[in-house]
Amino acid sequence: MTRDVLIQLLYIVAFALFIYGLMGLTGPRTAVRGNWIAATGMGVAVVATLLTPGMGNWWLILLGVAIGTAAGVPAAKRVKMTAMPQMVALFNGVGGGAVALIAWVEFRQSAGFAHEPTYVAVASLFSAIVGSVSFWGSLVAYGKLQEIVASRPVGVGKLQQPLNLALLLVSVGCAAAVVAGADSSWLIAGLLVSAAALGVLVVLPIGGADMPVVISLLNALTGLSAAAMGLALDNTALIVAGMIVGASGTILTNLMAKAMNRTIPAIVAGGFGGGSGTALAVDGDRSVRRTSAADAAIQLAFANQVIIVPGYGMAVAQAQHAVREMADLLEDRGVTVYYAIHPVAGRMPGHMNVLLAEADVPYERLKEMDDINREFARTDVAMVIGANDVTNPAARTDPDSPIYGMPILNVDESQSVIVLKRGMATGFAGVDNALYFAPKTTMLFGDAKSSVSEVTEELKAL
Structure with a gap:
């Protein structure tokens, strides 16, 4: 059996475990087992990826895995159930941030995608924008849930939507310039910074009452950015895992929005949910x-x-x-x-x-x-x-x-x-x-x- 065949077989096993594990999350009796099955699938996918020729410095990769494990496992074990939403928001944001950093590295290593197919540049830059929005938006959501940031809507009034649109246009404009052939490092920096500001300014005006929907929406965005990066890197595991997260997150976001009798655009527009904790008048x-x-x-x-x-x-x-x-x-x-x-x-x-x-x-x-x-x-x-x-x-x-x-x-x-x-x-x-x-x-x-x-x-x- 050749290495390429082995890698593809391992990916197939991993995807089957992803889906089977996801099925287990439909009920509390099977949820723990489902998580372990999906985690096993991810382990298999990581092994398959590491077997890919030209993966690079194995010691550096193992060091990264060790650092992530040392930080993640104790944090997950010590977190209280009351703080679980904050942890979910934070871990989800880290995924989006990782994708954005990968896009930045790919830009630098390829001299602005100079000799890459157009679809690679487009997918990478899309991942950079969405991943950065997800990372910084998730940090704000974490801050609101942890009450570090005011849970009430915080915005700039009528300028909010024009400002958000301007930041989006800056991000897309920088991406378009790179796809057109520009290779200035300032362009990728401008893209990441404007997308970061967009993520912050989109979530800040959303009140605490909508945070469950926001967490789900940002989770879906992280999945989509990972899938796009998988397309750019020709990594099947990223594509499949990202699409599963993106699709399930989108469905969940839509269901929760309907449960509140609101639309997703209305939630993103902000302005709902005070969370000020002021006492009610009693007279x-x-x-x-x-x-x-x-x-x-x-x-x-x-x-x-x-x-x-x-x-x-x-x-x-x-x-x-x-x-x-x-x-x-x-x-x-x-x-x-x-x-x-x-x-x-x-x-x-x-x-x-x-x-x-x-x-x-x-x-x-x-x-x-x-x-x-x-x-x-x-x-x-x-x-x-x-x-x-x-x-x-x-x-x-x-x-x-x-x-x-x-x-x-x-x-x-x-x-x-x-x-x-x-x-x-x-x-x-x-x-x-x-x-x-x-x-x-x-x-x-x-x-x-x-x-x-x-x-x-x-x-x-x-």
Whole structure:
């Protein structure tokens, strides 16, 4: 068997493992195995690539692998589930940045693609633009999620879109000049800098409420840039892996945008989601009703059906295991318990599913929005744990609300609602939640994990 045949066979095995691993990500029971299978596929693809003649300095390559492993493995092991969205944004951005750097190196080594086919230059420069946008945009998304950067929209008003368009034209203009035969290093530098500025200025005006969609969109862009670079380098592994990431990321982005009843262009245009954390006004008929752990336990214990609505507040408090223990006690009493999962609850796609799967919550108890909404009308108690915007009835009733038209969980249709929150701060969208002031709603203030544990102890005492 020749080396070329062996390389192609290894690539085929790798692609089969990619696809099989991706299939495993459709459910929590097979997700871990799916990740390992896909990772094995990537390992096979790396081996096949290293076998390619003329790969270069093996010691330098191994040094890079060692440094990446030493940085990535401990970071992934130590990251808290609450910080998982930030890690996803950061790691995704690193992929885009790597592609942009590869494009820069290819430009320098080929003297501006002087003796390369036109498609190589076009694919490389496309990768440089998209990869740079993805890298710098992902850094801003990381900053917003980590609250290093203000989660509210930050922009320059009416000049925002003209400025973004100007930066895009500069990037494309530099790329066109290179394709036309120019080989000045200033052109590739101008391309990368303008694309970097574009990535920053596109994400900055997008509010915290849209960050899950932004993460997914940037992930898709990274995949597309990797696929284009694979075309330029004639690397089959990059092409296939990049297209899988790009296609799946695009589909996920579209699904999440629909879940918010918004279009992707509207999200990219920015201006939605405050995340300022300002306190809601409480006066007159807008007062809230407080409850205690003992009263909440009584309501839950004598209910026929309870729906738990998790949100980012549950993630912050790491309350998923306490929630599972409470739900087990209720089920032992004959209470039917479901978990209502909104598509954009938390700070990344599937955030709540991952947290609850970690606590071994039965998968059949997790209900997506379309399936669970019909259940709220016959539910005795809905317990909202740190979810804000996805439960706000203003999305249905107030045409002046920024979130009007966004599909929500119909928590307000339950017989009674218990909301667990630290205080009266707004959610990512920065708007008041009318649910908190409804007559059927009571508020249990405090850390979610502590509050749930107190309710559990009261249930045990009944």
